[in-house]
Amino acid sequence: MSILVQKFGGSSVANPDRIKAVARRVVEAKDRGDDVVVVVSALGDTTDELIALARQISERPPKREMDMLLSTGEQVSIALLAMAIHELGRPVVSLTGAQGGIITDTTHTKAKILQINTERIERELSQGKIVIVAGFQGVTPGDDITTLGRGGSDTTAVALAAALKARECEIYTDVDGVYTADPRVVPSARKLADVSYGEMLEMASLGALVLQPRAVEFGAMYGVPIHVRSSFNREIGTYVREERVVEKDMVVIGVAHDVNVAKVGILDVPDRPGVASRIFSALAAEAINVDMIVQTTKEQQTTDMLFSVSRDDLARAKEIVEQVAAELGAKGVIVNDNVAKVSIVGAGMVSNPGVAARMFEALAKNDINIQVISTSEIKISCLVKAEDALKAVRAVHEAFGLSQPETQNAAL
Amino acid sequence: MSILVQKFGGSSVANPDRIKAVARRVVEAKDRGDDVVVVVSALGDTTDELIALARQISERPPKREMDMLLSTGEQVSIALLAMAIHELGRPVVSLTGAQGGIITDTTHTKAKILQINTERIERELSQGKIVIVAGFQGVTPGDDITTLGRGGSDTTAVALAAALKARECEIYTDVDGVYTADPRVVPSARKLADVSYGEMLEMASLGALVLQPRAVEFGAMYGVPIHVRSSFNREIGTYVREERVVEKDMVVIGVAHDVNVAKVGILDVPDRPGVASRIFSALAAEAINVDMIVQTTKEQQTTDMLFSVSRDDLARAKEIVEQVAAELGAKGVIVNDNVAKVSIVGAGMVSNPGVAARMFEALAKNDINIQVISTSEIKISCLVKAEDALKAVRAVHEAFGLSQPETQNAAL
Numbered sequence: 001m002s003i004l005v006q007k008f009g010g011s012s013v014a015n016p017d018r019i020k021a022v023a024r025r026v027v028e029a030k031d032r033g034d035d036v037v038v039v040v041s042a043l044g045d046t047t048d049e050l051i052a053l054a055r056q057i058s059e060r061p062p063k064r065e066m067d068m069l070l071s072t073g074e075q076v077s078i079a080l081l082a083m084a085i086h087e088l089g090r091p092v093v094s095l096t097g098a099q100g101g102i103i104t105d106t107t108h109t110k111a112k113i114l115q116i117n118t119e120r121i122e123r124e125l126s127q128g129k130i131v132i133v134a135g136f137q138g139v140t141p142g143d144d145i146t147t148l149g150r151g152g153s154d155t156t157a158v159a160l161a162a163a164l165k166a167r168e169c170e171i172y173t174d175v176d177g178v179y180t181a182d183p184r185v186v187p188s189a190r191k192l193a194d195v196s197y198g199e200m201l202e203m204a205s206l207g208a209l210v211l212q213p214r215a216v217e218f219g220a221m222y223g224v225p226i227h228v229r230s231s232f233n234r235e236i237g238t239y240v241r242e243e244r245v246v247e248k249d250m251v252v253i254g255v256a257h258d259v260n261v262a263k264v265g266i267l268d269v270p271d272r273p274g275v276a277s278r279i280f281s282a283l284a285a286e287a288i289n290v291d292m293i294v295q296t297t298k299e300q301q302t303t304d305m306l307f308s309v310s311r312d313d314l315a316r317a318k319e320i321v322e323q324v325a326a327e328l329g330a331k332g333v334i335v336n337d338n339v340a341k342v343s344i345v346g347a348g349m350v351s352n353p354g355v356a357a358r359m360f361e362a363l364a365k366n367d368i369n370i371q372v373i374s375t376s377e378i379k380i381s382c383l384v385k386a387e388d389a390l391k392a393v394r395a396v397h398e399a400f401g402l403s404q405p406e407t408q409n410a411a412l
Numbered sequence: 413m414s415i416l417v418q419k420f421g422g423s424s425v426a427n428p429d430r431i432k433a434v435a436r437r438v439v440e441a442k443d444r445g446d447d448v449v450v451v452v453s454a455l456g457d458t459t460d461e462l463i464a465l466a467r468q469i470s471e472r473p474p475k476r477e478m479d480m481l482l483s484t485g486e487q488v489s490i491a492l493l494a495m496a497i498h499e500l501g502r503p504v505v506s507l508t509g510a511q512g513g514i515i516t517d518t519t520h521t522k523a524k525i526l527q528i529n530t531e532r533i534e535r536e537l538s539q540g541k542i543v544i545v546a547g548f549q550g551v552t553p554g555d556d557i558t559t560l561g562r563g564g565s566d567t568t569a570v571a572l573a574a575a576l577k578a579r580e581c582e583i584y585t586d587v588d589g590v591y592t593a594d595p596r597v598v599p600s601a602r603k604l605a606d607v608s609y610g611e612m613l614e615m616a617s618l619g620a621l622v623l624q625p626r627a628v629e630f631g632a633m634y635g636v637p638i639h640v641r642s643s644f645n646r647e648i649g650t651y652v653r654e655e656r657v658v659e660k661d662m663v664v665i666g667v668a669h670d671v672n673v674a675k676v677g678i679l680d681v682p683d684r685p686g687v688a689s690r691i692f693s694a695l696a697a698e699a700i701n702v703d704m705i706v707q708t709t710k711e712q713q714t715t716d717m718l719f720s721v722s723r724d725d726l727a728r729a730k731e732i733v734e735q736v737a738a739e740l741g742a743k744g745v746i747v748n749d750n751v752a753k754v755s756i757v758g759a760g761m762v763s764n765p766g767v768a769a770r771m772f773e774a775l776a777k778n779d780i781n782i783q784v785i786s787t788s789e790i791k792i793s794c795l796v797k798a799e800d801a802l803k804a805v806r807a808v809h810e811a812f813g814l815s816q817p818e819t820q821n822a823a824l
Binding site: 016019020050053054056057058061062064065066068069071072075076078079080082083084086087093094096098099120143144145 | 428431432462465466468469470473474476477478480481483484487488490491492494495496498499505506508510511532555556557
């Protein structure tokens, strides 16, 4: 018997009617012959409401107790969904993260899954039951409840699919799949049939947040096919899997953009070993994520260091960097939050040298100035002025012919 | 080090301000030198809200899933109270029923506690922490979450006090203690300093619902002193313990009344063995609790059987009894929900034969007709017309001089 894991997010279970719709969808899958394991998030805005409640008690609640509190959100969902499935006459059982054997480390509020003990789930499946597991949560070896951080339900689902050797992990969401660009920005953006894990990782971390990066990493590590699709219709969505099946000739699969970004620069730092390490260790110590690091060394033995952070972190980053800059004898620090990041992603670009040039040309033709460029094997990112972001997305999407079905941009 | 168990009900933790007040109270107790274990119920009306949510999904939700759902209520409370205590700078940890080692049978929605594994609680206490345990819930040996039924938090608290050999179990509630009668009915009703477990059991099951009967049974079984007191002031409340210390000479300690009661009668049943068994087995099979059974056998070899049930059960009881009556060849069935039960309670009455007479005399003097009488060793109950109930309570309270402090009614 093959196992199918289905994950439904908070908007899919926001009210009793939607919960009943999810129940019907789960039962359809079961009736098609799979053993079905369902992962659900908390109802609608429950998590935010619980956080607000905690804030009325304490400005900085202990993280262990936050996890105790927040994990109730998914526990409510799994119970209600189990009731709805029972109402349709199917045997069903709901399990908390702990009951589902999801063992994590002790990093409360953003725990990492260490292992999954699948005995209980497998026993319930073998009795013909639909098994519902609370997303977003687990338990430490010492029996304390943990949560996996925002979007952790995706990770629960993919990790369970890996542990259970499921044939597929379906991620139900409020969009139809992964698009070549945000359809609100580019109306002609096209839904992709297939993307690779690497591409999805770049898309996800570049701001196309249909799927949590950690979930994609799990999928890649264990080779779990992930099917991102809408909970509001029956259409096939986008498959995230090792090898693109349909669109393997596409060089660039999509354009991502992220406006929650700010630029930080340290100018004229004396160029000697250990400078980068000093700067970025200080930021890491404060848990500030740094993206797009660019260093340019000038003639006169000094260097400019530019990087981007999320706007929420800018104030703290500036403080830290100013202090480090003074210690290092740098000339100055600049910060700018009037920027946005526009990126193209595609596993094929590694063997296609003309890709970067085509992107820069598209931006230039539209009078868009590039402030910072950063590349990896499968993506190219440019920082541009914030007000140019959407124009840039449209220009680049057009330049790579992404509105046309398949292989159109293959013959670069 | 002595252990104190404190239990706070839903109204005591109804909002963030009250939770903070409870936190201060807990910290005061800790600072006085006890190891403190706190049991809390769900916030205010949470349980009712969760039940309403379940009803939107299913008319008859599976009980296992109801427990999964309802147990989140207390989990929210323990997390918030832990945050509030942490905010006061004291080490604290919250534990679900399962984490607290509260093992129950598998009777979902009204599980019975089988045993308590106190290792985790004792370990946390030994580290100087205040330990908060979710009331009302436990876990089966097979790792399924259960709830103990309405008011189960009282039972959790007293059972924990027993298992931990606590010096006392404080039950904080919205009343000051146990009164000689409902103060809303008898303004001169007096708070009792002491009642015995047996008396408290009769008072509780007779409608003075300050303490769950099962909690009292636990207290009696393990000799746990229970201190019922108000969460809104610092006054000493009422002690429920083996031997009344202060008021041991009181013959009658209080007058209880219950208006949620209805009378059922089966008239002229052929008087032969097995009749009572047939009637009450049929009711028990439907989980209908029967109270005050009275049988009177007449000259002509038939018998009248009268008993009381709660008004909620009357419709179902009538149906069942009419069917059984037909099978037994009884002449008829009468039902009447225009009745109320008035009772006096006191461990001393067993050796004071004049008590019943004094009660009946008080009722007669006030033109109150008695419909059914039922007695145990420590209580006498009378069914009267519903509209006579409060007058009856006042008359009986007066007749036994219960407004006067102590020993006044001793010299009967």
